[in-house]
Amino acid sequence: MTLDPYSGSVDCRDWKKSAIKKAIEDGIFKEHDYVMLYNLDEFRALAKEACDNLKGLQTMAVKCNPVMSLMKEAIKAGLGAEVASFGELRIAEIAGFEPSKIIFDSPIKTKKELEYALNLGVVINIDNFEELETIESIVSKFSKEKYESLSLGIRVNPQVGAGKLTDLSTGVPTSKFGIGIEHKDKIIDAYVRNKFLKGVHIHVGSQGFEISNISESAVKVMNLVKEINARDDTKSQITFFNMGGGLSVNFESEETSPTFTQYANHMKQLLPELFNGEFLLITEFGRSYWAKCGVVVSTVEYTKSSGDREIAICHAGANMYIRTVYQFPLWRIRVTIFDSNGEYKTGNEKITDIAGPCCFAADVLVKERLLPPIKKDDFIMAHDSGAYMLSSYSHYNLRLAPPIFSFNTTNNTIELIKKGETIEDKINFFS
Structure with missing residues (x-):
């Protein structure tokens, strides 16, 4: 034994x-x-550390804790909400998160759900080309003012290796999430056609991943972003960089490790453009805030x-x-x-x-x-x-x-x- x-x-x-x-x-x-x-004081301290070090827009993954009173604590702490279903979108809205601080990620969003989200004014990360076609048909009926107010991104799968927990690795070559970077030309064409595409989303996993795994994948996607922003027909079009996933939680001891400070310092070394005002950095931590x-x-x-x-x-x-x-x-x-x-x-x-x-x-x-x-x-x-x-x-x-x-x-x-x-x-x- x-x-x-x-x-x-x-x-x-x-x-x-x-x-x-x-x-x-x-x-x-x-x-x-x-x-x-x-211990809500502990949560508040963690949220403050993330906001102070990462700037931009920090959101909590509602999937990890869709409890009304705890979401209200997140709002008080200055966090937005990352939602992965229409149910999570609605409870985040009812809790009081500002629509502009709600990030709607999901591999399956129906036309009705997309219509609701687009009219509400949340940020939407598009999972696949067919979803993009659905959105294009919806927004074609919008006024010029409404169209220009939209803020959407494409979830790009960098197609990298798995972390220690295969079932939580969302950026592998065959992942069900996002559009593989192998479709680079079609991704670029989507940004050329649609000026409402103002961001990019990446999520390779959280638990079981080292910070270096996450950042290396982000660098790969950032290279694509820079290529798009350098084109004449999409000049500086991408303005937000949405880093999905989070930090692994240390389940082995009482110590909180790694920390948001360590994460921020590492990212500043590899991707300084996320901290110098060139892009709005959006994060989606969940377990690392609450566990x-x-x-x-x-x-x-x-x-x-x-x-x-x-x-x-x-x-x-x-x-x-x-x-x-x-x-x-x-x-x-x-x-x-x-x-x-x-x-x-x-x-x-x-x-x-x-x-x-x-x-x-x-x-x-x-x-x-x-x-x-x-x-x-x-x-x-x-x-x-x-x-x-x-x-x-x-x-x-x-x-x-x-x-x-x-x-x-x-x-x-x-x-x-x-x-x-x-x-x-x-x-x-x-x-």
């Missing part, structure tokens, strides 16, 4: 220890089996022994951690064990699995780790869980999604910012 290298009950940051104690003190776990806890700011805390409902290991059964598993369960060991999660009073537990470690609540054998959040003895009514805290937990939540077994609380580190208070799902909510979904 090879033990999981993430073994051990993580000695986590102080705010997390304070938050769980406050949640217990406030009786939150008497009403809820499991919850999400956010480290949130944890999931579940009560331990039952424990048992089976074969050579201990098993603790909790309320968070495949219902929330779909990638962890289905792509183990690529998406390991660090955990901390607390006793029923919120005291950190360590020592006397045994080989332990932490099982989720779903009715299939692979629903195991933690496999073969050395962990301290876990008892019924203890708590399991799963770290780096502030992104994608609700947006990819599974309806399987009709498990109810948890409530979300924010923890104020200044005055040691907890506030409910999103109610948990109810049985009635779930039944209504399937009715």
